[in-house]
Amino acid sequence: xxxxxxxxxxxxxxxxxxxxxxxxxxxxxxxxxxxxxxxxxxxxxxxxxxxxxxxxxxxxxxxxxxxxxxxxxxxxxxxxxxxxxxxxxxxxxxxxxxxxxxxxxxxxxxxxxxxxxxxxxxxxxxxxxxxxxxxxxxxxxxxxxxxxxxxxxxxxxxxxxxxxxxxxxxxxxxxxxxxxxxxxxxxxxxxx
Numbered sequence: 337x338x339x340x341x342x343x344x345x346x347x348x349x350x351x352x353x354x355x356x357x358x359x360x361x362x363x364x365x366x367x368x369x370x371x372x373x374x375x376x377x378x379x380x381x382x383x384x385x386x387x388x389x390x391x392x393x394x395x396x397x398x399x400x401x402x403x404x405x406x407x408x409x410x411x412x413x414x415x416x417x418x419x420x421x422x423x424x425x426x427x428x429x430x431x432x433x434x435x436x437x438x439x440x441x442x443x444x445x446x447x448x449x450x451x452x453x454x455x456x457x458x459x460x461x462x463x464x465x466x467x468x469x470x471x472x473x474x475x476x477x478x479x480x481x482x483x484x485x486x487x488x489x490x491x492x493x494x495x496x497x498x499x500x501x502x503x504x505x506x507x508x509x510x511x512x513x514x515x516x517x518x519x520x521x522x523x524x525x526x527x528x
Contacts, residue, residue: 402452
């Protein structure tokens with residue numbers, strides 16, 4: 337026969353200890369689940385991010401492909417001018433050395449631009465193709481363009497107006513993509 341040498345010692349757990357354990361574990365699990373819930377709600381959808389990146393890259397390419405010479409692209413001397421002073425002058429169209437404070441590109445109908453500078457402070461919501469038609473599924477996206485003259489910030493320094501920094505931002509929900517491109521003046525070599 338076994339005799340308990342310590343008859344006054346407790347065996348197992350008491351009801352109070354069990355309840356305290358369940359409360360502590362419950363609070364811990366609730367905390368972990370709330371962190372996971374917040375993380376899931378604020379995480380980016382990979383498809384949304386890829387779409388915003390594609391929109392930003394497309395807009396950067398559209399802007400970068402515009403002419404960037406000393407003169408307005410329709411100027412008779414656009415291919416040969418080596419400074420703004422050599423431009424023949426086209427009424428109503430300033431040289432590339434002048435960045436407009438507002439975009440000269442319209443969202444109503446086809447986007448028609450004469451040069452890179454026309455896109456300064458351009459914005460679009462929802463996303464439209466270059467012909468002005470809304471692209472299905474992109475109603476919640478927006479894109480904006482800011483152009484800055486940065487030639488004097490480079491090493492070696494260039495004329496400020498000879499290099500444009502093109503910042504394109506595409507936004508949708510929690511997704512915010514910013515890409516930057518640079519456009520160097522290549523005149524009097526060629527107009528693309």
